[in-house]
Amino acid sequence: MIRNVSKLLRKTKEKKPHIQNNYQDSKPEDPLNGEFSQNVETLRLIYDNCSDVMFRSFLLFGKTRAMLIYIEGLSDIEGIEEYVLSPLMQESANVPQPLNDFLVLKMPVSKVKRVKMIADCIESISIGNPLLLYEGESDGFSLGLSKWEKRAIEEPVAEGGIRGSREGFNESLEVNTSQLRRIIKSPALKMQSMKIGKYTQTTVAIAYIDGLVDKTLIEEITIRLERIEMDGILESGYIEEMIEDNPYSPFPQILSTERPDVASSCLLEGRAVILVEGTPFTLIAPVSFFSLIQSQEDYYQRFMIGTLIRWLRYIFMVLSLLLPSFYIAILTFHHEAVPTALLLSMAASREAVPFPAIIEALIMEITFEALREAGVRLPKQIGSAVSIVGALVIGQASVQAGLVSAPMVIVVAITGISSFMMPRYIAGIAIRMLRFPIMLLAGTLGLLGIIMGVIAIVIHLCNLRSFGVPYLAPLAPLKGKELKDVLWRSPMWMMDTRPSFTGKSNVYRQSPEQGPKPKRGSETE
Amino acid sequence: MEKVKRRHFRKSVLLFLGICGTIPLVSGCWDRVEINDLAIVTAAAIEKKEDNQIELSIQVFIPKSLSSGGGQGGPGGGGGVPTTLVRSEKGSNISDALSKLQSKIPRKIFWGQCKVFVFGEKVAKEGIKEHLDFLLRHPQPRERAYVYVSKGKAKPILESLPPLETYSGEVMRELTDLHIGMRVTLQNLDEMLTGKSHAAALPLIDILPPGKGEKKLQGIPYIVGAAVLNKDKMTGTMTEKETRGILWLRDEIESYTVTLKPKGEKGEISLNPVSAQVKLVPQIQNKKWKLLVKVNTEGSVIQNGTNMILSSPKALKDAERSYQKEIEKRIEMAFLRTQNKKADIIGLGRDFYRKYPKQFNKIENHWNEIFEEIEVEIDVVAHIRRQGYIDKPAGLPEKEVKDK
Numbered sequence: 050m051i052r053n054v055s056k057l058l059r060k061t062k063e064k065k066p067h068i069q070n071n072y073q074d075s076k077p078e079d080p081l082n083g084e085f086s087q088n089v090e091t092l093r094l095i096y097d098n099c100s101d102v103m104f105r106s107f108l109l110f111g112k113t114r115a116m117l118i119y120i121e122g123l124s125d126i127e128g129i130e131e132y133v134l135s136p137l138m139q140e141s142a143n144v145p146q147p148l149n150d151f152l153v154l155k156m157p158v159s160k161v162k163r164v165k166m167i168a169d170c171i172e173s174i175s176i177g178n179p180l181l182l183y184e185g186e187s188d189g190f191s192l193g194l195s196k197w198e199k200r201a202i203e204e205p206v207a208e209g210g211i212r213g214s215r216e217g218f219n220e221s222l223e224v225n226t227s228q229l230r231r232i233i234k235s236p237a238l239k240m241q242s243m244k245i246g247k248y249t250q251t252t253v254a255i256a257y258i259d260g261l262v263d264k265t266l267i268e269e270i271t272i273r274l275e276r277i278e279m280d281g282i283l284e285s286g287y288i289e290e291m292i293e294d295n296p297y298s299p300f301p302q303i304l305s306t307e308r309p310d311v312a313s314s315c316l317l318e319g320r321a322v323i324l325v326e327g328t329p330f331t332l333i334a335p336v337s338f339f340s341l342i343q344s345q346e347d348y349y350q351r352f353m354i355g356t357l358i359r360w361l362r363y364i365f366m367v368l369s370l371l372l373p374s375f376y377i378a379i380l381t382f383h384h385e386a387v388p389t390a391l392l393l394s395m396a397a398s399r400e401a402v403p404f405p406a407i408i409e410a411l412i413m414e415i416t417f418e419a420l421r422e423a424g425v426r427l428p429k430q431i432g433s434a435v436s437i438v439g440a441l442v443i444g445q446a447s448v449q450a451g452l453v454s455a456p457m458v459i460v461v462a463i464t465g466i467s468s469f470m471m472p473r474y475i476a477g478i479a480i481r482m483l484r485f486p487i488m489l490l491a492g493t494l495g496l497l498g499i500i501m502g503v504i505a506i507v508i509h510l511c512n513l514r515s516f517g518v519p520y521l522a523p524l525a526p527l528k529g530k531e532l533k534d535v536l537w538r539s540p541m542w543m544m545d546t547r548p549s550f551t552g553k554s555n556v557y558r559q560s561p562e563q564g565p566k567p568k569r570g571s572e573t574e
Numbered sequence: 575m576e577k578v579k580r581r582h583f584r585k586s587v588l589l590f591l592g593i594c595g596t597i598p599l600v601s602g603c604w605d606r607v608e609i610n611d612l613a614i615v616t617a618a619a620i621e622k623k624e625d626n627q628i629e630l631s632i633q634v635f636i637p638k639s640l641s642s643g644g645g646q647g648g649p650g651g652g653g654g655v656p657t658t659l660v661r662s663e664k665g666s667n668i669s670d671a672l673s674k675l676q677s678k679i680p681r682k683i684f685w686g687q688c689k690v691f692v693f694g695e696k697v698a699k700e701g702i703k704e705h706l707d708f709l710l711r712h713p714q715p716r717e718r719a720y721v722y723v724s725k726g727k728a729k730p731i732l733e734s735l736p737p738l739e740t741y742s743g744e745v746m747r748e749l750t751d752l753h754i755g756m757r758v759t760l761q762n763l764d765e766m767l768t769g770k771s772h773a774a775a776l777p778l779i780d781i782l783p784p785g786k787g788e789k790k791l792q793g794i795p796y797i798v799g800a801a802v803l804n805k806d807k808m809t810g811t812m813t814e815k816e817t818r819g820i821l822w823l824r825d826e827i828e829s830y831t832v833t834l835k836p837k838g839e840k841g842e843i844s845l846n847p848v849s850a851q852v853k854l855v856p857q858i859q860n861k862k863w864k865l866l867v868k869v870n871t872e873g874s875v876i877q878n879g880t881n882m883i884l885s886s887p888k889a890l891k892d893a894e895r896s897y898q899k900e901i902e903k904r905i906e907m908a909f910l911r912t913q914n915k916k917a918d919i920i921g922l923g924r925d926f927y928r929k930y931p932k933q934f935n936k937i938e939n940h941w942n943e944i945f946e947e948i949e950v951e952i953d954v955v956a957h958i959r960r961q962g963y964i965d966k967p968a969g970l971p972e973k974e975v976k977d978k
Contacts (some may be wrong), residue, residue, distance in 0.1 A: 229950065296580075297587050380609045385686025385714070387772070392687055393740070396609050397640030405608050419771070486591070 079167050085184040089116050091167065092180075102174070111140030113148070115183035118170075122178030127198035132157045133179070148183070150346040160193025175250065199224065204351035205307040205329070207474055217307045218329040222252050225324050225331065228309040229256055233316060240324075241267070243274060245288070249281035252289065252326040256312075261319040261547070261555050266516060267345055270321055270334065275488060283333050292334075294514045300474040300481050302515040304340060311345050335516035335551060339524070339535045344472035347538050355538035365467035370480050372467070372565040374491035374499050376460045380406040382495030392407040394456075401451040407492025409453055414459040414484065416443060421465070493502045509531060518550040540564070576841060586612055610637075613681035616658060617743030619728035620705050621694035623664055626926040628697060628705070629661045630671035631662035632688075633732040633743055634679065639728070640740075658741040660732045668708040685714035690743040691721050691760070692779070694728040698808035706767075706806070709760055716879035717761040720750050723801035723808060725780040734781055736794040745778060745794050755817055757799035770934070771923030771941065774803040777822065778811055804917040804942070816880060819908020823920045825852040832873065834900040836892050843893055846957055856926045858933060863944055865922065867905060867952045873897065874960035881974055884961035898956040900974065909950050918945045 082088050089104070096102040101121045109115040117133065137158065153161050164180070170189050173182050179193025205217030218225045226240055229397075235258070242254040261365070273292040282288060289303045290296060306312055307329040312322045315333045323332040333340075342362055345532035347355040369542050377384055380395065402409060420439040424432050447453045463479065464484070485508060487506055490498030513520035523531035528549055533539040542563040546556050617633040639657040663680055665671030674684055691709060693702055709715045724731050736745045750757045756777040758766075766774035777802045783790040800817040802810045812820065821827045831842045855866040875884060882889040912919055923941055929936040938946050 085666040295583065298585050381606050384607075384609060384612060384614070384684055385716070389687045389689065391607075392614065393635055393637070394640060396612070396614060396635070399609055400637040420976075431662070489595075495606075 062225075073206070080165050081167060081170065081189055082183075082185055082385060083187040083251075085114060085116075085182060085186075088182055088189070090180075092118060092170065095167075095171065096174075099396070105134075107134065107138055107184050109137055109148070111138070113184050115181065117179050117181055118174055119179035119194075120174060123175075123195055123197045125194045126194070128158070128194045129179055129192075131295050133181070133194070149186055149188065149190075152181070156192075158192050158194060160191075162191040162193070164189045164191050172244075174241055202228070208306065208308050208345075208472070210344070210346045210349075213345055214308070216309055218309060218312075218331060220327050220329060222254060222326040225309070225329075226254060227255070229313060229316070229322070229324075232256065232309055234315040237261075238316065241271070243271075245274065245277050246279060246281040249283070249327075251282040253282070254324045256316060256322040256324060258316050258319070261552060263315065263319065263322060263551070263554055266321055266335070266551075269516060270323065274323075282325060282327075284328045285323070285330045288323065288325060289332055294516065295512075298509065299479045300338065300510065300513060300520070301337065301341065301479065301514065302334075302520065304336040304473060305330045305475060306333060306473075307331070308345060308358055314345070314348070315340075317558065318547050319368065319554065335514075335518040335524045337515065337518065337548075337550075338510060338513075338520050341473045341476035342471055342532075346472075348541075352538050354538040359538055362470055362472070365470045366480060369464050369467035369470070369477075370484055371503070372464050372486045372501060373414060373460055374485065374502075375408050375496075376457070377406045377488060378491040378495045378499055381492060386496075395454075398456050400453040402454050403452070405492070407488065410458055410460070410488055411485075411493075412536045413443065413453055414464070417461050417465050418481070439491070446510055522550050523548065585776065590836045593709070600638060607682055607684075611681050612684040613679050614684050616741050617692065617732050617746070618681040618685075618688055619662075619689040619692040619694065619724070619732050620668065620669065620697055620702075621728050622696035627664045627702075628668070628671060629662050629664045629667060630668055630675060630728070631660055631729045631732055632675065632683065632708075633658045633660050633741060634683075635741070653708075656735055658732075658743075660729065662729060668705055685712065688743075688961045689719045690714055690746050691719055692731055692746075693721070693723050693776070694729040695724060695726055695801075695808070698723045698776075698803070702803075703767075703806040706760070706764065710764060715760070719889060720747060721758050721760055721763050721776055722746060723776045725778055725811075726779045727799060729913045730781060731795045734793050737792055738794070742795055746797075749795075749797055750777065752947060753821075754830075756800050756821070757826065758816045766919075766921065767803070768923065769924055770927045770938070771918035771921050771945075772805055772944075773917035773919050775812070775917075775919035776801045776803060777801075777817075794823045800802065800919075802912075802917045802919055804915075807915060810915045812915075814899050815904075816908050819904045820912065820919060822850075822852055822869070822905050823854070823909060823912075824976070825850075825854075827852070831876070832897065832904075834893070834896045836880060836882065836896045838893075839882060841881070842877075843875060843880060843884075843896075844877040844941075844957065845873035845880075845897060846876050848874050854920075854922065854925050856929050858926075858930055862949065863926070863947065864949045864951065865909075867909075867950060869901060869905070869952070869954040869956070871954070872959045873959045875958060875962050878962075881967055881970055882957065882969075890958055890961070894958050896955060897958060898954040901954045901956055902952045903956075905952050906950065912948050913948070914945055916942045918942065922948070927971045 054269050070417070082091070086551075087150065093104065097119075103117075103119050103121055105117040105119075107115055107117065117129065119129065131134070133156070149163075153163075160178075163180075163186055164173055169191070173189075173191035177193045177197055179194055181190040181192060199221040200219045203216045204217055208217075216228060218228065230238060237259045238256065239259050240254045240256045242252050244250045245253050253274060255267060255274070258269055270292070274288070277288065277291045279287070279291075285305060289301070291301050295302060304315070312331050312333060316322055318436075320333055320335060323334065325331065343359070347359055350358075353423065364565050380399070384392060399406070404412070417439075420435060420443070424435050427435055444458055448455050448458060468477045468481045468484075471480070483502075487499060489501040490502045492498075510521050511519075511525050519526060521534060522528065530546070531548060533544060534548070542559075542565070543557055545561045547558050549556075552558070584765075595615055615632045615634045616635050619631040621629045621631070623629045635658055636656070639655040651948075661675060663671045663674040663678065665674055672683065693705070697705070709719075710717070731742060731746075734742045736742050739745045739748065744814065749755070756775055758774070758776050763776065777797050778799045779795045780798045781793040782796050797814070799814045800812045800820065801808050802812060818830060819826070827847070827850050829846070831844050831846055833842050850869070850871040852870075853868040855868060857864040857866060862957050878884060884890055884893060909920075918941065921935070922945065
């Protein structure tokens with residue numbers, strides 16, 4: 050499979066002429082020279098002052114001068130010793146001829162590739178494949194013996210769950226693609242890869258299922274990726290920002306996940322997955338707003354609880370956006386809108402508070418955000434200290450000191466909890482950000498302001514596209530049948546069709562009417 | 575093309591943020607009032623004073639009284655802080671008095687949560703029209719606030735400190751919500767007065783004197799009956815029992831207890847209604863105005879003081895017959911009383927107008943006289959359901975129970 054990837058890798062590489070490497074003498078486009086020593090010299094020059102690049106010279110079968118170039122820590126040293134050096138350094142009377150065929154056919158290394166260009170040599174070396182050059186041969190041989198330290202597959206940290214696979218992606222692209230391939234075994238799962246980043250040369254792979262995905266989508270993604278010209282890609286976030294439809298929107302138009310099962314389910318719906326080397330977070334495009342607030346567990350659990358939890362999430366999404374604003378609006382404008390007893394107790398609790406409701410709410414919300422951020426950045430041992438300080442300072446001391454009212458603490462706490470109810474962290478961020486302008490609107494215009502803010506958000510969401518797919522699909526434009534996976538979670542045997550915007554080339558994903566029924570006709574037998 | 579679009583979008587984002595940012599600086603926000611700056615009126619009373627002036631009293635909630643938590647004046651618990659204060663001011667009308675009141679209260683008077691309006695007996699007798707206009711025209715008072723007439727002075731009702739509820743306005747509201755007496759909101763009152771019958775009934779409240787050992791102010795207001803208003807002036811009162819009958823006729827009866835004495839039995843049976851439907855059928859026969867009251871009710875036994883077994887069909891029939899009689903008696907009495915008062919507080923005028931618009935239009939001006947003459951026929955279908963699991967009366971030896 051790795052071979053498959055690297056084949057694709059080479060294909061896409063050729064499409065990218067505009068990345069200019071300013072190596073001194075020989076351009077990477079140049080082919081290798083027939084002259085062994087000149088080639089070695091060129092490479093030595095390229096890897097000048099690179100102490101981690103090893104140039105190991107030896108005699109092939111005791112006669113021919115040869116050079117093995119590899120990077121320490123990226124290549125399998127034991128493998129090199131056992132499968133390359135020891136068989137090749139055996140002195141033998143008759144050197145097998147022709148030598149290059151012998152190397153390809155007889156060397157006990159799974160992947161041996163001829164490289165002709167200097168650029169290919171560099172690529173081979175830098176991904177850890179040792180490069181073999183020897184006298185009398187104009188091509189180099191790239192030996193598939195790369196091996197480097199990688200993290201084991203672990204449980205995804207940001208997307209936990211009770212039921213479902215506990216495997217998460219990790220930083221190694223091969224591991225990630227292999228996880229996808231392990232779930233989707235069909236050869237229809239395609240992976241196109243390319244290198245982005247002038248210095249990092251990060252491999253980025255676009256995975257999709259042939260026959261399900263809209264071909265133009267893959268073309269569009271490729272075009273957008275090829276447009277990227279930057280020094281380095283350190284995380285998929287770089288790419289996300291470079292290829293988004295609307296970079297100024299607070300809403301993410303590309304989903305990121307570190308769960309192979311989520312990525313696979315998106316692939317099966319006809320979406321594309323962009324895997325980036327060096328990060329467990331893969332990108333999924335196109336997405337709709339609703340896929341941001343759906344969790345994989347909605348589907349793993351039975352449909353009733355899936356539906357209920359989804360509703361709970363919708364309710365709390367609205368709460369996390371509007372609850373503080375509502376509280377402010379009612380406290381400052383609409384005193385008649387709440388039951389008398391509630392108003393009286395709110396009035397009583399606010400009696401000693403010196404700030405207007407809007408200021409009080411802003412103080413508390415900003416403090417909460419600060420606490421959350423501090424909790425994320427701090428080492429785990431100190432994190433608990435932050436939460437204690439937060440709970441004591443915000444929860445109790447400030448109320449007792451009369452700086453904040455107790456209902457406001459409750460409101461902020463509920464808002465905080467509900468903003469973490471979003472299964473995708475990035476979706477929660479958008480809502481948390483939008484909370485603040487709406488709070489300002491509520492503090493100045495009351496419910497009218499809230500409504501204006503909500504209308505503005507809805508208009509924006511209606512305008513938004515993710516790779517051409519309407520962000521609010523299937524709600525706007527309305528696709529009645531597809532609400533089965535938005536308003537509620539239909540039972541598995543009723544979800545016969547794919548979402549129409551991504552899976553229109555292949556509508557049915559299962560045969561209809563598979564609903565479990567009692568066996569009939571037993572009497573006739 | 576793409577760039578232009580982007581720039582356009584960036585502009586609109588900046589504009590949005592700019593608007594959000596500058597709104598707090600704008601001196602507008604004209605109706606923004608912090609809750610700390612509000613004097614929340616929980617009840618209001620209007621009374622007649624000498625020199626053709628009225629006195630407006632408002633009951634204002636004191637937020638401080640609740641904020642320390644548990645510091646409220648319990649029954650008998652000395653030193654409790656009152657949760658409300660009552661301020662009053664005289665003026666030629668409500669708005670005049672209100673503007674004077676505002677100068678006595680450091681916070682902005684807020685009517686939005688006032689759910690109780692009490693008219694003093696004197697002011698009710700002179701007419702409440704002009705005061706109603708203020709309450710209905712002002713944007714803050716609720717149309718769904720309850721309206722009452724007090725027996726005697728209205729201010730002491732606001733001043734009373736009920737031991738059970740937080741303030742006396744709440745007591746009145748809760749009592750009304752129990753449906754034991756009339757329940758009239760500002761909107762109902764307006765509809766009644768502007769409708770065809772030109773008459774209204776309002777619940778009449780009085781103060782239950784405080785019990786022994788309770789402080790002077792701890793009497794609570796309670797509903798003693800109804801005040802009858804002809805046009806907008808109070809002309810008389812009705813007792814609680816009569817009010818109950820009116821409720822039957824207005825089809826507002828919800829909770830009542832009918833206690834009846836079956837013929838030839840010792841002791842009484844008490845019934846609670848399960849359902850009650852009342853239909854008023856106006857009729858004009860030979861130029862005679864008649865009213866047919868059709869009642870369909872079902873009751874459940876809550877006490878059986880007789881020695882009848884209510885599970886036996888015969889005994890049940892007897893009891894049902896007296897149940898019907900009892901209801902008939904009540905309704906008839908109430909109807910006769912309203913006819914005596916010459917005020918159509920049942921709203922019959924509307925019913926007649928709907929069925930006989932031409933005839934009604936002719937007599938609309940002297941409807942009250944016609945109303946006085948209306949003959950009433952009452953047709954009660956009453957059943958006793960749910961005799962209860964204990965079919966024999968409790969606490970009686972077997973022998974004394976009537977078997978059949």
